[in-house]
Amino acid sequence: MSQSGPDAPEVLCLGEALIDRLGPLGGDPAVDPARCDDRLGGAPANGACALARLGTPSAFLGRLGRDAIGAAFAQLFAQRGVDSSALQWDAQRPTRIVLVRRDATGDRQFGGFAGDRGDGFADQALDADELAAALGPLLAAARWLLVGTIPLASPAAASALQRACHQAAAAGVPLALDVNWRPTFWDPAADPTSGPTAAQLAAIQPLLRQAALIKCAAEEARWLFGSTDPLFISAALPQRPDVVVTDGGGALGWCFAGRRGELLAFRVPVVDTTGAGDAFMAGLLHGLLSRQPQPVEQVLRFASACGALVCQEAGAIDPQPTAAAVAAFLAAAG
DSSP, X not given: OOSSSTTSOSEEEESOOEEEEEEEETSXXXXXXXXXXXXXXXXHHHHHHHHHXXXXXXXXXXXXXXXXXXXXXXXXXXXXXXXXXXXXXXXXXXXXXXXXXXXXXXXXXEEEEEOOOSSOOGGGGOOHHHHHHHHHHHHTTOSEEEEOSGGGGSHHHHHHHHHHHHHHHHHTOOEEEXXXXXXXXXXXXXXXXXXXXXXXXXXHHHHHHHOSEEEEEHHHHHHHHSOOOHHHHHHTSTTOOEEEXXXXXXXXXXXXXXXXXXXXXXXXXXXXXXXXXXXXXXXXXXXXXXXXXXXXXXXXHHHHHHHHHHHTSSSSSXXXXXXXXXXXXXXXXX
8 A cells, every 4th residue: 555645544553462361151252262252453453454444544553473374464454454564473473362251241361472482473563663664754744653551561551652753743643542451461360350560550641742643441540540530640741731531331431622521322232342441442434534523422423423333243353344334334224
């Protein structure tokens, strides 16, 4: 894909691409692999694919192992039209497999990894110099850099992420941060429901203070800011970012340009919530980048519909909707 012209990536999605090994409902993927469902995932990869399906040109910036999973991602990116010019390949470390528990309602919890051969995973070894060289041409046409906090858990990936954020800031490209707190990535033995430690909070702070747009779940908002009020969160940061606080099936809170509001979630039959937040974030950026500006309430409703549609099927990427499918869903919802 060209890095200039109408198809140049407008959103650069930086971070991990991996396998979500979905356990059977109520079961354990670590002890019941025969009944597991392996799906391509990882928040930045999910976001890049969701954006491309909606019609917003995107790029994935990350590192994959030279293995069957990496090859599957390369094929997926080519099929979706995701720019992979900044994709790195690791001949030593495998692509990560994440074990995902699902309860009887389809809600998920991340609980460990599979595939490590002793040197860690490819996404942990993201090379800062290689990324910086590939990122330069992409920033010329980019309108957002989308990141999460998972790369901060590994020294090499953290260095690459921080350097990329500095490059984006120097180029005038705003940062969108989907917090996506996953304690297992920082410590495989950690309680999957635990919040960040003081040291981890300190590592996340620079991203929070640079981001022009922050999306976090309600529990993440409490850990990071002691509040789920998006207006309070925005006011707590020097740059006064736009903020969205999601709460699963509960009401979504938002603050854009100092104005706050709430949006009720769509009621849909849930099969698997994996990737719903990534689809929401993709829908939000897609709406914000529309050539025909829309009220923020309308953009958020579109984004919420993207997440609702993904919840109704297994996996994070396969169920991602087209813009036409979202429009049909919204029309049916009334």
